[in-house]
Amino acid sequence: MPEIRKRSGRLEKLLSGIVKEIRPSKxxxxxxxxxxxxxxxxxxxxxxxxxEIILAGSVARGTQVRGSSDIDIFLLFPKAxxxxxxxxxxxxxxxxxxxxxxxxxxxxxxxxxxxxxLINNKLGFTADIVPAFKIRDSSDMGTSVDRTQLHxxxxxxxxxxxxxxxxxxxxxxxxCHRIYGAESRTSGFSxxxxxxxxxxxxxxxxxxxxxxxxxxxxxxxxxDNSEVSDTAELEAAIRRFGxxxxxxxxTDSTRNVAANVSMESLSRLILASRMLLRxxxxxxxxxxxxxxxxxxxxxxxxxxxYGFDVHTIAVKLPRISEDTLWPQLKRLAGTVAKRIxxxxxxxxxxxxxxEGGEAIMSFITNxxxxxxxxxxxxxxxxAEGSALFYTKHNxxxxxxxxxDHLFSIEKSQFTNAHALLEHLLASKEFSFPSHIAKSRAxxxxxxxxxxxxxxxxxxxxxxxxx
Numbered sequence: 338m339p340e341i342r343k344r345s346g347r348l349e350k351l352l353s354g355i356v357k358e359i360r361p362s363k364x365x366x367x368x369x370x371x372x373x374x375x376x377x378x379x380x381x382x383x384x385x386x387x388x389e390i391i392l393a394g395s396v397a398r399g400t401q402v403r404g405s406s407d408i409d410i411f412l413l414f415p416k417a418x419x420x421x422x423x424x425x426x427x428x429x430x431x432x433x434x435x436x437x438x439x440x441x442x443x444x445x446x447x448x449x450x451x452x453x454x455l456i457n458n459k460l461g462f463t464a465d466i467v468p469a470f471k472i473r474d475s476s477d478m479g480t481s482v483d484r485t486q487l488h489x490x491x492x493x494x495x496x497x498x499x500x501x502x503x504x505x506x507x508x509x510x511x512x513c514h515r516i517y518g519a520e521s522r523t524s525g526f527s528x529x530x531x532x533x534x535x536x537x538x539x540x541x542x543x544x545x546x547x548x549x550x551x552x553x554x555x556x557x558x559x560x561d562n563s564e565v566s567d568t569a570e571l572e573a574a575i576r577r578f579g580x581x582x583x584x585x586x587x588t589d590s591t592r593n594v595a596a597n598v599s600m601e602s603l604s605r606l607i608l609a610s611r612m613l614l615r616x617x618x619x620x621x622x623x624x625x626x627x628x629x630x631x632x633x634x635x636x637x638x639x640x641x642x643y644g645f646d647v648h649t650i651a652v653k654l655p656r657i658s659e660d661t662l663w664p665q666l667k668r669l670a671g672t673v674a675k676r677i678x679x680x681x682x683x684x685x686x687x688x689x690x691x692e693g694g695e696a697i698m699s700f701i702t703n704x705x706x707x708x709x710x711x712x713x714x715x716x717x718x719x720a721e722g723s724a725l726f727y728t729k730h731n732x733x734x735x736x737x738x739x740x741d742h743l744f745s746i747e748k749s750q751f752t753n754a755h756a757l758l759e760h761l762l763a764s765k766e767f768s769f770p771s772h773i774a775k776s777r778a779x780x781x782x783x784x785x786x787x788x789x790x791x792x793x794x795x796x797x798x799x800x801x802x803x
Contacts, residue, residue: 348617408464413471427468475589487588524599632790665770714743
């Protein structure tokens with residue numbers, strides 16, 4: 338017990354210091370509010386009176402971390418407005434308020450609706466201007482982004498000032514461990530999910546205690562701040578949401594706020610929380626940090642240290658949403674990894690990274706040359722299939738039975754993984770996804786140009802850090 342109290346005291350002291358570092362200064366808060374009000378005022382002059390303009394997101398809720406006071410402005414149109422017409426009016430109005438003279442620029446991004454991201458490098462702010470429908474509750478919802486106004490109201494009315502700082506701690510901790518953000522690239526914890534977890538558990542420390550001892554399935558019902566314990570109700574929730582980690586949205590009982598959290602991200606949080614509670618220190622809160630050295634030298638040391646091969650496909654990307662590109666990159670990397678494995682080169686690790694209009698897919702394999710491979714055929718009791726397999730693969734005493742399956746030993750087409758990857762990039766039969774052009778891909782084995790080595794290093798250290 339004394340040791341537990343001692344660790345608890347160390348954690349409390351650690352967290353109080355970190356909160357002071359990550360809580361936005363009064364100047365940052367005032368600056369974000371001034372700029373938000375300025376933009377909303379400009380929008381009022383160009384939008385019809387029946388469109389309500391609200392500030393949303395972490396700035397509106399007071400849960401932003403220092404240096405990340407990005408602004409979310411929602412344009413709430415009457416529900417009767419046609420959706421395409423609403424989108425067009427919103428984008429037209431948002432474009433019209435962008436002031437080039439003030440150093441503002443914009444880009445159009447796509448979620449469920451197209452929306453405008455306004456960028457002000459001079460002030461250091463970005464502002465997402467998002468069209469939505471004005472609704473009273475989730476039953477009135479037209480599109481998923483309509484929920485945001487309900488999320489705003491719930492968080493603002495349920496979190497205390499102290500709990501807003503606890504949310505900041507949770508967001509920062511997750512960010513340090515590379516699992517903050519619900520976008521497909523991260524598959525982690527959204528800001529809204531962080532707010533709900535702090536509301537449910539009460540504090541950052543209590544959240545860590547609960548997550549460190551997490552047993553799935555877990556179903557949190559935020560509406561009455563309870564956890565489902567009845568077996569039949571748990572099983573019904575798992576079937577309904579297709580997950581064993583469920584946080585039911587208090588504004589929409591049909592939605593799991595944790596739906597985008599991958600099992601890997603949840604597992605990383607469980608491990609990180611255990612380490613922090615066992616040893617409350619800056620090192621366990623912030624996690625491993627990248628040392629600023631040349632990445633090519635780092636890669637060379639890594640290869641020599643383990644004696645493996647690193648095969649990297651680098652590709653130029655089109656200028657479209659990362660949320661569109663990342664799933665395609667992941668699927669492509671998974672397909673390539675399966676081909677590498679099927680040819681007998683068994684990748685130890687597959688890594689992907691995107692930055693600055695380029696992406697890499699790296700496959701770490703043992704240094705090996707393969708002259709033959711094992712091909713598994715169908716069960717013997719499938720008469721037609723086993724006959725076809727035997728006819729195709731029998732080249733003289735190379736087909737055999739193991740258990741109830743046929744197998745054959747085949748001469749490898751490729752003696753190493755590099756030759757296989759060269760073949761895939763050259764083959765018309767192996768296609769890339771729609772937004773990733775094979776013609777813009779290059780293959781490297783071993784050493785990389787510095788920019789690609791840095792991308793690989795970031796992906797590797799993110800994967801290896803807990």
